[in-house]
Amino acid sequence: MHAPDGFIDGPTSVALGLVAAGGVGVALRRAGQVLDDRQIPLAGLTSAFVFAGQMVAFPVAGGTSGHLLGGVLAAVLVGPWLGAVCVTVVVVVQALLFADGGLTALGLNVATMALVPALVGGPAFSGLRRLLPRGPSGVVTASGLAAGGAVVLSALAFTAAYAVGGTGTAPLAGVAAGMVGVHVLIGIGEGVITGLTVGAVLAARPDLVWGARHLAPGPAPAGAGATA
Secondary structure, three states, rough: OOOOOOOOOOHHHHHHHHHHHHHHHHHHHHHHHHHHHHHHHHHHHHHHHHHHHOOOEEEEOOOOOOOOOOHHHHHHOHHHHHHHHHHHHHHHHHHHOOOOOOOOHHHHHHHHHHHHHHHHHHHHHHHHHHHHHOOOOOHHHHHHHHHHHHHHHHHHHHHHHHHHHOOOOOHHHHHHHHHHHHHHHHHHHHHHHHHHHHHHHHHHHHHHHHHOOOOOOOOOOOOOOOOO
């Protein structure tokens, strides 16, 4: 989903850059209000895992491939606000050091790959968790479902940006159908990876998982500043 330079026009790039900067600024402030020492190393590990996951592509259909977005995974592990910051760091590093995504499209990429998955998918996870059993299986299932849905929402946000300022000649209906269709399949992979990862961390240290703080004895991980 990394948009290259020139994918959207200048005014739209600037507007999305401002939106992304504002969103990340709010996320930093909200996360910083409640961040504790336990969350700092986990945030670093989360960023590293998402970075590695985004570098590995898996085949989808018709010669296309997908990769982990990781926004919901980060939100479940460290909370939506801090999760959005973690994935933003990944997107920025990829753009600056690996030319993965254009610099002029950085606002779009941060919005679709970090802010939408973490700040929309994270609350969606919390809502699903309330509807599912309270045990670890409920957390794992909710994280997988929210992760898959967040990928589709990100594809829709990407399509909306193209509708406003896309520079290509492809018809909007074709772009929307292609993006959503492919990302439904990518979302399945995202959901599986997210569920398996959350399950593995829960098995080892449930007390460090923001999305499972209702299961852990003792003080709950703060990490996010967002209510579940």
